[in-house]
Amino acid sequence: MKKVLGLKTLSFLLSVLFAFGVWAKDVRFDKFKDHTWVRGEGEVTRILEDDLEPPCHQRFIVKDSRDKTLLIVNNIDSWSRLEGVKVGDLVEFRGEFIQNEKGGLVHWTHPDPSGRKKGGFVKIKKSAPETPQEPEEEVVLPAVRREYRAGGGPISERIAAPVNEDWPETGYWLSTNSDARHNKKCENYRKTRGYPCKKSEGRPCGKCGG
Numbered sequence: 001m002k003k004v005l006g007l008k009t010l011s012f013l014l015s016v017l018f019a020f021g022v023w024a025k026d027v028r029f030d031k032f033k034d035h036t037w038v039r040g041e042g043e044v045t046r047i048l049e050d051d052l053e054p055p056c057h058q059r060f061i062v063k064d065s066r067d068k069t070l071l072i073v074n075n076i077d078s079w080s081r082l083e084g085v086k087v088g089d090l091v092e093f094r095g096e097f098i099q100n101e102k103g104g105l106v107h108w109t110h111p112d113p114s115g116r117k118k119g120g121f122v123k124i125k126k127s128a129p130e131t132p133q134e135p136e137e138e139v140v141l142p143a144v145r146r147e148y149r150a151g152g153g154p155i156s157e158r159i160a161a162p163v164n165e166d167w168p169e170t171g172y173w174l175s176t177n178s179d180a181r182h183n184k185k186c187e188n189y190r191k192t193r194g195y196p197c198k199k200s201e202g203r204p205c206g207k208c209g210g
């Protein structure tokens, strides 16, 4: 009996220490200053869809202990996705804070590919227990950039193939095989193997001017 009481007291003391540790590291998101490098942690409240306009970003929202929220924007083109992140997880991050009308976002959550800057990071500090029923919006999309891969053959025959309708209309299409960028008027637009892109990507198509 005495032993059981001892264990209980020990676990109570440990939980107090743990709680103190969390409190001691508490960082308020509303204290972050625009365009500065920040470090903090927060509980994931929502997983958003990836931003697939290159450079592609993984996006999710975290809150601090005062329920101030922050958008984490994690580049998955030049760095890797934070795998398995879900609502309820405690996430630690370092990156550049950018203020916006909703509070702010933190990007640059990865090391500097050129090695010049210190860069940032994002990691799961404590995973929330798995819940059997997760809302659909919490599903994490695969890490690979989705490409249109339908058939070979002449362009006209590919039109019937399923194009990824949920892709954003950026107005430009990058053909992966040729690195050519097409505009909306081009017969190759959303028809070749590739993905939606920005005007600054690839090289202009010889036919449509990109």
Ligand SMILES: [Zn+2]
Binding pocket: 181, 182, 183, 186, 187, 188, 205, 206, 207, 208, 209, 210
């Ligand atoms: Zn073209």
